[in-house]
Amino acid sequence: MTTSIGLIGPGAMGLGITHALLRGGFRVLVRDINPERNRLASEAGAVVCEHAAAIAREAEIVITVVVSAAQTREVCFASNGLVETMAPGGVVLMCSTIAPEDTAAIAVDLAARGINMIDAPISGGPARAAAGTMSMMLAGGDGALEKCAAVLATMSDKRFVISPTPGDGSKMKLVNNLMAGINVAAGAEAFSLGIKAGLDPKKIYEVVMASSGQSWMVADRMKRIIEGDRSVTAAAAIITKDVGLALDMAQTLKFPLPIGGQAHQVFLSTLALGHALEDDNAVIRYYQALTGIPLP
Amino acid sequence: MTTSIGLIGPGAMGLGITHALLRGGFRVLVRDINPERNRLASEAGAVVCEHAAAIAREAEIVITVVVSAAQTREVCFASNGLVETMAPGGVVLMCSTIAPEDTAAIAVDLAARGINMIDAPISGGPARAAAGTMSMMLAGGDGALEKCAAVLATMSDKRFVISPTPGDGSKMKLVNNLMAGINVAAGAEAFSLGIKAGLDPKKIYEVVMASSGQSWMVADRMKRIIEGDRSVTAAAAIITKDVGLALDMAQTLKFPLPIGGQAHQVFLSTLALGHALEDDNAVIRYYQALTGIPLP
Numbered sequence: 001m002t003t004s005i006g007l008i009g010p011g012a013m014g015l016g017i018t019h020a021l022l023r024g025g026f027r028v029l030v031r032d033i034n035p036e037r038n039r040l041a042s043e044a045g046a047v048v049c050e051h052a053a054a055i056a057r058e059a060e061i062v063i064t065v066v067v068s069a070a071q072t073r074e075v076c077f078a079s080n081g082l083v084e085t086m087a088p089g090g091v092v093l094m095c096s097t098i099a100p101e102d103t104a105a106i107a108v109d110l111a112a113r114g115i116n117m118i119d120a121p122i123s124g125g126p127a128r129a130a131a132g133t134m135s136m137m138l139a140g141g142d143g144a145l146e147k148c149a150a151v152l153a154t155m156s157d158k159r160f161v162i163s164p165t166p167g168d169g170s171k172m173k174l175v176n177n178l179m180a181g182i183n184v185a186a187g188a189e190a191f192s193l194g195i196k197a198g199l200d201p202k203k204i205y206e207v208v209m210a211s212s213g214q215s216w217m218v219a220d221r222m223k224r225i226i227e228g229d230r231s232v233t234a235a236a237a238i239i240t241k242d243v244g245l246a247l248d249m250a251q252t253l254k255f256p257l258p259i260g261g262q263a264h265q266v267f268l269s270t271l272a273l274g275h276a277l278e279d280d281n282a283v284i285r286y287y288q289a290l291t292g293i294p295l296p
Numbered sequence: 297m298t299t300s301i302g303l304i305g306p307g308a309m310g311l312g313i314t315h316a317l318l319r320g321g322f323r324v325l326v327r328d329i330n331p332e333r334n335r336l337a338s339e340a341g342a343v344v345c346e347h348a349a350a351i352a353r354e355a356e357i358v359i360t361v362v363v364s365a366a367q368t369r370e371v372c373f374a375s376n377g378l379v380e381t382m383a384p385g386g387v388v389l390m391c392s393t394i395a396p397e398d399t400a401a402i403a404v405d406l407a408a409r410g411i412n413m414i415d416a417p418i419s420g421g422p423a424r425a426a427a428g429t430m431s432m433m434l435a436g437g438d439g440a441l442e443k444c445a446a447v448l449a450t451m452s453d454k455r456f457v458i459s460p461t462p463g464d465g466s467k468m469k470l471v472n473n474l475m476a477g478i479n480v481a482a483g484a485e486a487f488s489l490g491i492k493a494g495l496d497p498k499k500i501y502e503v504v505m506a507s508s509g510q511s512w513m514v515a516d517r518m519k520r521i522i523e524g525d526r527s528v529t530a531a532a533a534i535i536t537k538d539v540g541l542a543l544d545m546a547q548t549l550k551f552p553l554p555i556g557g558q559a560h561q562v563f564l565s566t567l568a569l570g571h572a573l574e575d576d577n578a579v580i581r582y583y584q585a586l587t588g589i590p591l592p
Contacts, residue, residue, distance in 0.1 A: 100493070123507050135507050160503045168495065172503055175490040179509030182482035182555065186475050189555050193542065194471040196551050197396070199464065207456045207468055211419050211431055213475030215511035246489070255492050255587055259478065259485050262558040291551055 002027045005151055006055035006062030006082075008075050010041040013095070013122060014065035016129025017155055018046050024132065024154035029055045052076075056086035061148055063093045065122075069102035076110060088114030091144045093151070094166070095122045095136075097173050099245050101252065104167035116144035119166035121173035122156070125233050133157045137176075139169035174249055177242040178260050180217050184239070185263045185283050187218035191225070192287035201226045201296065221281035228296040236283065237276040240267040298323045301447055302351035302358030302378075304371050306337040309391070309418060310361035312425025313451055314342050320428065320450035325351045347376035352386065357444055359389045361418075365398035372406060384410030387440045389447070390462070391418045391432075393469050395541055397548065400463035412440035415462035417469035418452070421529050429453045433472075435465035470545055473538040474556050476513050480535070481559045481579050483514035487521070488583035497522045497592065517577035524592040532579065533572040536563040 004027040010018050011032070018041050021028050028046040031054075032038050038048045049055045052075050056062055062082055064075055072094060076082050082092065092110055094103065094117055107117040118140030128134045135158040138145060145152075145161065152159055162168045190213065194204045205226050208214055224231065243264045250257045266286060273289055275282035288295055300323040306314050307328070314337050317324050324342040327350075328334050334344045345351045348371050352358055358378055360371055368390060372378050378388065388406055390399065390413055403413040414436030424430045431454040434441060441448075441457065448455055458464045486509065490500045501522050504510055520527065539560045546553045562582060569585055571578035584591055 135503075137503060158506050160499070160506075162495070162499060162503075171490065171493045171495055172500065175486045175493075175495065175500055176504050176507045176509040178489065179482050179486040179504060179511070179514065180507075182486075183479055183509070183511055186478035186482070186555050186559075189553055190471045190475040190478075190542075193474065193546055193549070193551055193553065194467065196549050197467045197471075197545065199458070199467055199471065203456070203458060204468065204471055207431075207433060207458075208472050208475060210454050210456075211472045211476075212512050212516075213472040213479070215475070215479055215513075216508050217511075218475070220508075246486075249493065250489055253489070253492050255489055256583075257485055257489065258562055259482050259555065259558050262555050263482075266554055287552075 004029055004059045006059035007046070007065065008032075008052055008055065008062065009065040010037050010046070011065060012126045013129045015040055015044065016126045017063060017065065017095075019044055019130040020132035020155055021151070022046065026151070026154070029059055031055060051080035052082045053080040053084040056082040056084070056090065060087065060089070061091045061093060061151055062086070063095055065095045067096065069098040069106070072096055072098060072102075072106060076106060083110070083113045083115060086113075086115055090115050091147055092117045093120050093148060094118065095120050097121050097177070097242055097245065098170060099248055100167040100170040100174070103170040104165070107166035116141060117166045118144050118148060119169035121169050123173070123176065136160070137162050137169040137172045139163050139166050171249065174242065174246040177239065178246040178257070181239045181243040181267065182259055182263045183215040184217040184221050184280055185266050187215065187222050188281065188284035188287060191222055192284060192291065192293050195293045195295070196291055221279070224279065225281050225284055226296055230278065232277070232279045234280050235277050236267065236270055236280045239280040240264070240271055243267060300325055300355045302355035303342070303361065304328075304348055304351065304358065305361040306333050306342070307361060308422045309425045311336055311340065312422045313359065313361065314340055315426045316428035316451055317447070318342065322447070322450070325355055327351060348372075348378045349376040349380040352378040352380070352382035356383065356385070357387045357389060357447055358382070359391055361391045363392065365394040365402070368392055368394060368398070368402055372402060379406070379409045379411060382409075382411055386411050387443055388413045389416050389444060390414065391416050393417050393473070393538055393541065394466060395544055396463040396466040396470070399466040400461070403462035412437060413462045414440050414444060415465035417465050419469070419472070432456070433458055433465040433468045435459050435462050467545065470538065470542040473535065474542040474553070477535045477539040477563065478555055478559045479511040480513040480517050480576055481562050483511065483518050484577065484580035484583055487518055488580060488587065488589050491589045491591070492587055517575070520575065521577050521580055522592055526574065528573070528575045530576050531573050532563065532566055532576045535576040536560070536567055539563060
C-alpha cells in the first residue's frame with residue numbers, strides 16, 4: 001500500500017521535496033497559502049488538500065517547510081491545524097529554519113497532544129531538494145526517527161543526528177548559516193576590494209579557490225558573480241533572516257557576535273538597497289553601490 | 297654546473313624553501329639577521345654568507361622572505377645590500393607579504409639599477425614550503441619569470457601569474473588573506489556560539505564540513521581546536537598583520553571593509569590577551585575569555 005506523506009509549504013524547497021517524495025513512490029498531500037504553489041505541486045503529482053487538518057487525517061508523517069515560527073504554530077495549532085486530526089504517535093518533520101527556542105516550545109506543545117516533532121533543518125538549495133540529496137540536521141527521539149527512516153532517506157543523502165532534543169537541529173543550522181553568511185559577505189568584500197585595486201575577478205576566483213581564502217559560499221556564489229549570472233539560489237532576505245536568528249540566539253545566551261553582527265548590518269544594507277529577492281551574492285551590490293566598482 | 301640561488305631570511309618559510317631548493321639540486325646562499333636561523337640553514341646544506349651583497353655577487357636570482365617592507369628595502373639598498381653587487385638582469389624574487397604600494401616602489405627602485413623584481417607572495421605554510429608544494433602568486437615581467445622558471449617549479453606546484461606589474465601579487469595575497477582571516481575568526485565565533493548553546497564541537501565540525509558553512513580555514517584550523525592540538529601553523533600575529541595590510545590598502549583606495557575591520561579588532565583583542573605567538577586559531581580564545589566556554 002502506498003504511504004501518504006503530508007507536506008505543508010511547497011515553496012522552493014518544499015516543491016523540491018515533493019518531487020523527491022513522489023519519485024520515491026510516496027503519495028504526497030500538500031497545502032500552501034499561495035494558490036500558485038498548490039497548482040505547481042498538483043502538476044507535479046501531489047494531492048492538494050483544503051487545510052492541515054485534512055492532511056493529518058490521512059498522513060502519519062507531515063513535513064512543514066513554512067517561513068517562520070508563527071506560521072509553523074499556525075499550521076499545527078490554529079483552527080484546522082494538524083493537531084485537530086493527527087493520531088497520537090504521528091510525527092511533524094519540521095524543516096523550517098526558525099529560532100531554537102521556538103522549535104523547542106512547539107515540540108513541547110505537540111508532545112502534549114501525543115505528537116512527536118523531529119527538528120530537521122535542511123540545507124542544499126532547491127535543486128538538491130528535488131534530487132533527494134539535501135543535507136539534514138536531525139534532532140528528535142529514536143522512535144520518531146525510525147518511523148521517518150524511509151522518508152528521510154528519500155529526501156536526503158547526508159543526515160546528521162544532532163541529539164534527541166528538538167531545538168538542537170535549529171541551533172546547528174544557525175551556527176552553520178552564521179558562518180555561511182559571514183563567508184559570502186567576506187567574499188563579496190574581498191572580491192570588491194580586489195576589483196577596486198585593479199585585479200581581474202576571474203583571476204581572484206582562481207587563486208582563492210586554490211588558497212586559504214576558499215569557502216563553500218565563495219566557490220558557489222562568487223562563481224555566478226564573475227559569470228554575470230543573476231539566477232537566484234537562495235534569496236538575500238533569507239540569509240539575512242538566518243544571521244538575524246543567530247544574533248537573537250546569541251543575545252539570549254549573552255554571547256557576543258562581533259563579526260556576525262557586522263555581517264548582518266551589511267546584509268541589511270543590501271536589503272535596504274532593494275536586493276532582498278535577489279540571490280544572497282547580491283551582497284556584493286552593497287560594495288558596488290558605495291564604491292562604483294565594475295562587475296561582470 | 298650547479299646554479300647558485302640566494303635566499304635572504306631562512307625563517308619558517310625561508311628554511312622550508314631552502315630545503316626544497318637544495319633537494320632540487322641548487323646551491324643555496326643564505327643570510328639571516330638571527331644567527332640561529334643561519335645555523336639551521338647551514339645544517340640543511342646551505343652556504344651562509346656575510347651579507348646580501350656577498351650573496352648577490354654569486355647569485356643571479358635572490359629570494360627575499362623577510363618580515364616587512366622596511367627589511368626588504370634594507371636587504372636591497374642598505375650598505376652591503378643586494379644592489380651593490382648584483383649584475384644587471386638579476387632577479388629579486390620577493391616572497392614576503394607586504395603592502396602593494398611598497399612592493400611597487402621597491403620594484404621601481406630596483407629597476408633603476410637594472411634589476412628585475414618578481415612580486416611573489418607564497419601560501420601554504422612551512423611544511424608545503426619544504427615539500428616544494430607551496431602556492432605562489434606571481435607578478436613580474438616575462439623575461440624575469442622565464443629566468444626563474446626552474447626555481448619556481450622547484451618551490452611550488454601551484455603558480456598563478458597575476459600580471460606583469462609588481463604590486464599585483466601583493467594585492468592578490470592581501471585579498472586572499474583578508475578572506476582567510478575573516479573565515480577563521482567567523483569559524484571561531486560560530487563554533488563558540490554553538491558550544492555555548494550546548495552543541496558538541498566535533499558534531500559542529502562534521503556538519504559544517506558537509507554544509508554551506510565550510511571554509512578552508514575552518515577545515516584546517518578548527519580541526520586542531522576540537523582535537524586540543526595547540527601546534528602552530530601560522531602565528532596569530534601574522535594573520536593580524538595581513539588583515540591590517542588589507543585595511544591599509546583599502547584605506548588608500550577609500551574602500552570600506554566593514555567585516556574585515558571588525559575581524560581585525562577581534563584579532564587585535566586576541567593579541568591583547570597574549571596569544572600573538574600561538575596559532576591563528578587562538579582567535580577562539582578571545583570568545584572563550586569573554587564567555588567562559590569549555591574547549592577541548
